[in-house]
Amino acid sequence: MDRKWWTLIAVCFGTFMLLLDITVVNVALPDIQVALHSSFADLQWVVDAYALTLAAFLLTAGVLGDMYGRRGVFAIGLTLFSLASLTCGLSTTPLMLNLSRAAQGVGGAIMFATSLALIAQAFSGRERGTAIGVYGAVVGGAVAIGPLVGGAITSGIGWRWIFFVNIPIGVIAVVITLTKVDNAKFSTGRRIDWLGFVTFSASLFLLVFALVQGNAKGWGSAYILSLLVSSAILMAVFLVGEWKQGDPMLDLGLFKRPAVVGVSLGSFTLSASIFAMFLYLTLYLQEVLGYSPFQAGLRFLPLTILAFIVAPVAGKLTVRIQSRYMLGLGLALVAIGCQLMTHTEATSSWLVLLPGFLVCGVGIGITNPVLASVSVSVVPPERSGMSTGSASTFRQVGIATGIAGLGAIFVHQIGPAVVTSLQTTASGQGVLAHAGSRLGGALASGSVRQATASIPSAAARDALLSAYRTGFAQTLNHLMAIAAVTAMVGAIGCLLLVHQRDFVLSIAESGRAAQPEADDGPTEVAAAQAG
Numbered sequence: 001m002d003r004k005w006w007t008l009i010a011v012c013f014g015t016f017m018l019l020l021d022i023t024v025v026n027v028a029l030p031d032i033q034v035a036l037h038s039s040f041a042d043l044q045w046v047v048d049a050y051a052l053t054l055a056a057f058l059l060t061a062g063v064l065g066d067m068y069g070r071r072g073v074f075a076i077g078l079t080l081f082s083l084a085s086l087t088c089g090l091s092t093t094p095l096m097l098n099l100s101r102a103a104q105g106v107g108g109a110i111m112f113a114t115s116l117a118l119i120a121q122a123f124s125g126r127e128r129g130t131a132i133g134v135y136g137a138v139v140g141g142a143v144a145i146g147p148l149v150g151g152a153i154t155s156g157i158g159w160r161w162i163f164f165v166n167i168p169i170g171v172i173a174v175v176i177t178l179t180k181v182d183n184a185k186f187s188t189g190r191r192i193d194w195l196g197f198v199t200f201s202a203s204l205f206l207l208v209f210a211l212v213q214g215n216a217k218g219w220g221s222a223y224i225l226s227l228l229v230s231s232a233i234l235m236a237v238f239l240v241g242e243w244k245q246g247d248p249m250l251d252l253g254l255f256k257r258p259a260v261v262g263v264s265l266g267s268f269t270l271s272a273s274i275f276a277m278f279l280y281l282t283l284y285l286q287e288v289l290g291y292s293p294f295q296a297g298l299r300f301l302p303l304t305i306l307a308f309i310v311a312p313v314a315g316k317l318t319v320r321i322q323s324r325y326m327l328g329l330g331l332a333l334v335a336i337g338c339q340l341m342t343h344t345e346a347t348s349s350w351l352v353l354l355p356g357f358l359v360c361g362v363g364i365g366i367t368n369p370v371l372a373s374v375s376v377s378v379v380p381p382e383r384s385g386m387s388t389g390s391a392s393t394f395r396q397v398g399i400a401t402g403i404a405g406l407g408a409i410f411v412h413q414i415g416p417a418v419v420t421s422l423q424t425t426a427s428g429q430g431v432l433a434h435a436g437s438r439l440g441g442a443l444a445s446g447s448v449r450q451a452t453a454s455i456p457s458a459a460a461r462d463a464l465l466s467a468y469r470t471g472f473a474q475t476l477n478h479l480m481a482i483a484a485v486t487a488m489v490g491a492i493g494c495l496l497l498v499h500q501r502d503f504v505l506s507i508a509e510s511g512r513a514a515q516p517e518a519d520d521g522p523t524e525v526a527a528a529q530a531g
Helices: 002-037 040-068 069-089 093-124 126-155 166-180 194-217 221-245 254-256 258-288 295-319 323-342 350-375 381-422 428-435 440-444 446-454 458-497 507-512 524-528
Strands: none
Touching: 002 069, 002 093, 002 126, 002 166, 002 258, 002 295, 040 069, 040 093, 040 194, 040 258, 040 381, 069 093, 069 166, 093 126, 093 254, 093 381, 166 507, 194 221, 194 381, 221 254, 254 258, 258 295, 258 323, 258 350, 258 381, 295 323, 295 350, 323 350, 323 458, 323 507, 350 381, 381 458, 428 524
């Protein structure tokens, strides 16, 4: 077999492991909460600790791949991710799990930053379109089976095994990478931008930390304001530093191309909308509707299977249909799907989510492979590591800030909603008299069912659970509306910003091209769009 196909296999193995882990973790969060006595904030950090380090290390990892060879750097990322998965499975406290998840994020960053660049260096022309279509199918497949596999493992042998399953996959991927993948590198004379790395990482961490702590500490408190101001100052230092120095971690000159801005916006809004909502949808299915992890995973299948089916088709269509139209359509469908899920009530079954699941599944399936294609098409091959790293960074920043921001709204709204519902019945008023200030803490920490167990009256317990379902449904509707607006902003932005004239032909294609095509031309530029 040609080595380029081994490259695709290795990349797909690593990507499958990464994405399987993300979707598997979502359905296991309620069990993790019980096993490790975690608060709602701890659950947010299980996802955000991973997303933060992934976002922080992506750009630096892309530079390392360009400097030292993508094969070796990719193998290091695989190894680190696998070892961190082991410590995740062995965790005994929320802090240990979150630190291990952060280590997973570092390994994941190295893999993400080099995976699409490895495909870009191995394939060109229509073959690259085929390779990215396969990559998109793997992405969709991991998303499709993740909730089901996670639910089955969590319900069957325990949540720790959702991490242990990564180890054999990682070993296989490392062996293929070291024995079958070419180690191309570019003599660019680049170096690591330590100032950019530190300021960007610290700024993002302080922002997410402020969002997670804002309700507990008070949004107007000196503590939260100092975190937000410090985050803004560090981000300003990062941007000025990147603009001034000759070899930046993120070349801001790339953003002179509107298409780069468009793909960054699309990556951010897709993650900050439906992907960030997966946490709250999982909590709704398990904590409110009472489904087991496996049963919850089954109910995600309409969304995830459609994403799996549509992704390879969308990857193929990138050689025929302009990317801006596909990105605009995909994100608009995500926005419509989120809006369809804004009609949840306390008495609703999971079927109220089904129309939104179906529409979002198609939207995700269209958007993911096109974002991957565009991110390696708008820069020369030697800059593809930075470009894909930048796109993936925006994706992870979207997840981290989306979960934290939506979580802040969730905690702020659900308490008053539950209290308002309790005040409408005598039993509910009895709950308020009995629980007092403890109820607010239980709602903020997500431990309502544990608080319910301490209430002696059966009628009062039923009143609290009913009020919780009402409050959760109302809050979920608000979060879904915000997600819908976020996705629609991405759809409009991609339509306006992503144009064929910003696409760069690969070396092989540029040798065949007699002259550049005009903006939005259908021939060579359309073929280049496959990468």
